[in-house]
Amino acid sequence: MKAVVMAGGEGTRLRPMTSSMPKPLLPVANRPIMEHVLRLLKRHGLTETVVTVQFLASLVRNYFGDGEELGMDLTYANEEKPLGTAGSVKNAEAALKDEPFLVISGDALTDFDLTELIEFHREKGAMVTVCLTRVPNPLEFGITIVDDEGRVERFLEKPTWGQVFSDTVNTGIYVMEPEVFQYVAADESVDWSGDVFPKLMKDGKPIYGFVAEGYWEDVGTHESYVKAQADVLEGKVNVDLDGFEISPGVWVAEGAEVSPDAVLRGPLYIGDYAKVEAGAEIREHTVLGSNVVVKSGAFLHKAVVHSNVYVGGQSNLRGCVIGKNTDVMRAARIEDGAVIGDECLIGEESIIASNVRVYPFKTIEAGAFVNTSVIWESRSQEHLFGARGVSGILNVEITPELVVRLAGAYATTLKKGSTVTTARDHSRGARALKRAVISALQTSAIDVRDLENVPMPVARQQTARGSAGGIMIRTTPGVPDSVDILFFDERGADLSQAGQRKLDRVYARQEYRRAFPGEIGDLRFPASVFDSYTGALLRAVDTSGVADSGLKVVIDAANGSAGLVLPSLLGRLGVDSLTINPGLNEAKPTESAEERRTALAHLGEIVSSSRAAFGVRFDPVGERISLVDERGRIVEDDRALLVLLDLVAAERRSGRVALPVTTTRIAEQVAAYHGTQVQWTTTSPDDLTRVGESEGAVFGGDGRGGFIVPEFSSVFDGAAAFVRLVGLVARTQLTLSQIDARIPRAHVHRRDLATPWAVKGLVMRRVVEEAGDRSVDTTDGVRVVEPDGRWVMVLPDPAEALTHLWAEGPDDVSAQALLDEWALVVDSAGR
Numbered sequence: 001m002k003a004v005v006m007a008g009g010e011g012t013r014l015r016p017m018t019s020s021m022p023k024p025l026l027p028v029a030n031r032p033i034m035e036h037v038l039r040l041l042k043r044h045g046l047t048e049t050v051v052t053v054q055f056l057a058s059l060v061r062n063y064f065g066d067g068e069e070l071g072m073d074l075t076y077a078n079e080e081k082p083l084g085t086a087g088s089v090k091n092a093e094a095a096l097k098d099e100p101f102l103v104i105s106g107d108a109l110t111d112f113d114l115t116e117l118i119e120f121h122r123e124k125g126a127m128v129t130v131c132l133t134r135v136p137n138p139l140e141f142g143i144t145i146v147d148d149e150g151r152v153e154r155f156l157e158k159p160t161w162g163q164v165f166s167d168t169v170n171t172g173i174y175v176m177e178p179e180v181f182q183y184v185a186a187d188e189s190v191d192w193s194g195d196v197f198p199k200l201m202k203d204g205k206p207i208y209g210f211v212a213e214g215y216w217e218d219v220g221t222h223e224s225y226v227k228a229q230a231d232v233l234e235g236k237v238n239v240d241l242d243g244f245e246i247s248p249g250v251w252v253a254e255g256a257e258v259s260p261d262a263v264l265r266g267p268l269y270i271g272d273y274a275k276v277e278a279g280a281e282i283r284e285h286t287v288l289g290s291n292v293v294v295k296s297g298a299f300l301h302k303a304v305v306h307s308n309v310y311v312g313g314q315s316n317l318r319g320c321v322i323g324k325n326t327d328v329m330r331a332a333r334i335e336d337g338a339v340i341g342d343e344c345l346i347g348e349e350s351i352i353a354s355n356v357r358v359y360p361f362k363t364i365e366a367g368a369f370v371n372t373s374v375i376w377e378s379r380s381q382e383h384l385f386g387a388r389g390v391s392g393i394l395n396v397e398i399t400p401e402l403v404v405r406l407a408g409a410y411a412t413t414l415k416k417g418s419t420v421t422t423a424r425d426h427s428r429g430a431r432a433l434k435r436a437v438i439s440a441l442q443t444s445a446i447d448v449r450d451l452e453n454v455p456m457p458v459a460r461q462q463t464a465r466g467s468a469g470g471i472m473i474r475t476t477p478g479v480p481d482s483v484d485i486l487f488f489d490e491r492g493a494d495l496s497q498a499g500q501r502k503l504d505r506v507y508a509r510q511e512y513r514r515a516f517p518g519e520i521g522d523l524r525f526p527a528s529v530f531d532s533y534t535g536a537l538l539r540a541v542d543t544s545g546v547a548d549s550g551l552k553v554v555i556d557a558a559n560g561s562a563g564l565v566l567p568s569l570l571g572r573l574g575v576d577s578l579t580i581n582p583g584l585n586e587a588k589p590t591e592s593a594e595e596r597r598t599a600l601a602h603l604g605e606i607v608s609s610s611r612a613a614f615g616v617r618f619d620p621v622g623e624r625i626s627l628v629d630e631r632g633r634i635v636e637d638d639r640a641l642l643v644l645l646d647l648v649a650a651e652r653r654s655g656r657v658a659l660p661v662t663t664t665r666i667a668e669q670v671a672a673y674h675g676t677q678v679q680w681t682t683t684s685p686d687d688l689t690r691v692g693e694s695e696g697a698v699f700g701g702d703g704r705g706g707f708i709v710p711e712f713s714s715v716f717d718g719a720a721a722f723v724r725l726v727g728l729v730a731r732t733q734l735t736l737s738q739i740d741a742r743i744p745r746a747h748v749h750r751r752d753l754a755t756p757w758a759v760k761g762l763v764m765r766r767v768v769e770e771a772g773d774r775s776v777d778t779t780d781g782v783r784v785v786e787p788d789g790r791w792v793m794v795l796p797d798p799a800e801a802l803t804h805l806w807a808e809g810p811d812d813v814s815a816q817a818l819l820d821e822w823a824l825v826v827d828s829a830g831r
Contacts, residue, residue: 002096003046004089007034007106008054008079013221015509016341016359022056024106025063027306029232029241030271030289033219034106036239038070044114046102047072050095052088054079086190093181103174109228110216111238117210121175126208128180131173133216136758144170146209155193171216222339229304230285233267357510384507385500389486391476394429398483400436407437408512411444413502418468423451423459425474425621426561427589429483433473445515447522451529455561455622457717458533460492474621475589493689493715534569540712541723549730552576552612556603559585560620569719575726590620600626600634608632613729614736618718624705625718629736641701642670642743643736647728648699649674655698658691661779662793662806663703664746682780689714747815748808753826755803760796763803766829767794790814792822
């Protein structure tokens, strides 16, 4: 059997290490990752190998040649352009078409038993056998589900936490029959999991999954790269180390010169012809490449040092990576997580702070302090985006410097000359950070339309009017010392997950576009944005019957930006209204849950005493609303969703409503009674937006005060929801309490459980296993439906080490019992 080694990837997440070196050549224990892969193939008799190359292909060919030194026969298939995982193998079809072959990545470290994998493939008579393994965090991999016989039932590429229903992932190792090439188009970018395997499954072809035992690490990030070195030194992976174990865990290669007075605390590795002077201290998990010189007094701990590096006396290297041919001069300090590219000069007594990346061929002056703020790493997150955009403590996690880089990265994802709309809430912190955003956008050749302080729905609407995107900065709801940076797409909706990942990648690489002097962007301040917004709103939403209804409403603007648009809106709406707390309070840009509850109780007193039809309270940015009925009683957010749903469905009598899967199933009864249909979505706001803008949508909501009015906008809009509610109440001549009374009571309970990141995938797999024969819905997380209609939903939090559970039953007791039962499943799996 022949083998195919995939060695064409650029490894962008590993920059600057891969800026001048292809990822397969990155050394692990002073040997390229791909050499470990080739040695594994040789151990299992796969000596005839085709290597697919594309990025810096000549470097791979020059290093390995024809494979003679390894006792292998290597040939190369060069891609002129990226062809995807399947397309690159198709490019080598001429050498593979006569017999089965094995496909393996050239940049994954593993010691799987390939012989056992091949035997499994032959025993099953498979066309394709996918090698699987179990990992703690499956987000970056493709999840694969197999039946009891090992036959593949489903693939899911790079899921979100809401889609994680197993921790069994695709390792990118396959055994294939040559007939598979019939399903791969030539000279096109084609992927196995995304394109080819679904076709094979549709045609009923035998695709099997083999769950391998052993070590496997996809070396795709700096963290996993450093971890792989430690795992080799700890003996967790069966690979060949070139050298002698002179004491337990201390490996020294041929020709290395190590002073007897040097302090060595293994496990560690010292490459061939390296020199370690007396007085140097090298601690565990340190790897020194070939020809490295470590001077007296230097201290290295968990440092990965590539070949031909000079480490000066009294220098201090901790948990960092140093590229080849780099000079680290005397008393320099390089902190944990820092990565120094090839052929750099780090001057004397300079300091490279944690997580700084220095690209190849750069010089750091003596005594310089190179620093970037620790942002998401301190919260154990791999990505910038959380549930509320990019969030963090003002001037600690979210600083002007970070904002400039983030806005520069966002600008880099757009074309030069594009327009971006910026806005903020009324806090001083948001005002200061927005100025940094504007500067970064302009100097990246982006024109800016600055709305200044406006409600979020106005910012979204203005963004949708000809901008390529938008940025809104607001105080985090309920957290006065934190801010959220929200990115909008050209529709004014939240940036999609694909857009977030793209921005993540550009920011991580720190490759920002800069404009030439003649390309600096323009800055404009649009006029009459509130009149434009209210005019469009009142033209779109049905307000018939309002003028003749005699309705009186009380509105609490919460001293937020909603108060800016209300005068123009209420004047045109023609409803008798009383507005309280209309002024802006810069010192109080948000409120706690307790303060909000107190304010709603006060609003209820005013509504009751003034005999108003109802009361509405806006959040500080005008995105969400809370309701009080005519008796002054607070309508809880989940009930408010059902009330508005009942009103809309009763009037429309057709269409679809978009609701997240965590919503009570009473909503289905309400919708069906009036002839409308519920379309369940994930809990992500962009998914609600997607359904809200589709044809036939009549309503949407999230059960937390966010409502979508599709005839006007596909995003949450407090003012639009208010106008629609006024019209509906005016035409039905029913009070909110009467509408609420005719809707069955829901019994939904929720609980949050602490779940370490490392076991989230295991937890979700355990939930699916425990479900057994019960109905399972994986729209978002895993929802298990009992035979009697009760249901529980388990959803991993995308930003924190938590798992969320919801349970619904016919009464509180049964719902609580179901929640307790599944909380025990989650808790036991997470231990």
